Amino acid sequence: MNQPITDKEKRLAAIAYLFGFISGFCVLLLEKHNHFVRFHAMQSIFTFLFFFLVTVVLELIPIVGPIAGSIVFLFSGVYGLFLISKAMQGSYYKVPHIGDVVENQV
Numbered sequence: 001m002n003q004p005i006t007d008k009e010k011r012l013a014a015i016a017y018l019f020g021f022i023s024g025f026c027v028l029l030l031e032k033h034n035h036f037v038r039f040h041a042m043q044s045i046f047t048f049l050f051f052f053l054v055t056v057v058l059e060l061i062p063i064v065g066p067i068a069g070s071i072v073f074l075f076s077g078v079y080g081l082f083l084i085s086k087a088m089q090g091s092y093y094k095v096p097h098i099g100d101v102v103e104n105q106v
Helices: 007-018 023-029 035-059 064-088 098-105
Strands: none
Touching: 007 023, 007 035, 007 064, 023 035, 035 064, 035 098
16 A cells, blocks of 8 residues: 555556446456555445435436436536546545445455
C-alpha cells in the first residue's frame, strides 16, 4: 500500500467504474493481488449495485417513479465519471458509507 501506484493500476481501477458493477466484477476477477485495483473494483460493485437497486425500486412507483429513477440513473453516470477521475489520480477516494465497508473487505 506504500508503493507508488502505476499507470496500469490506475487504468484498471478506472475501468472498474466504466460499466458499473459489471466492469467492477470483471476487474475484481482479473486482479487478485493489487490492493488499489481491488479496492476500486469492489467499490464499483457496491456503489453501482446500490444505484441499480434504487433505480429499479423507484421505477415501480407510479408517475413520479420513472422520473426519479431517471434522475438517479443520470446521477450515477456523473458520479461514475467522478470516480474514474479519482482512480486515474491514484486516489483511494472512499464513497461515503460504502468505502468503509469495501476497505474492510479488501
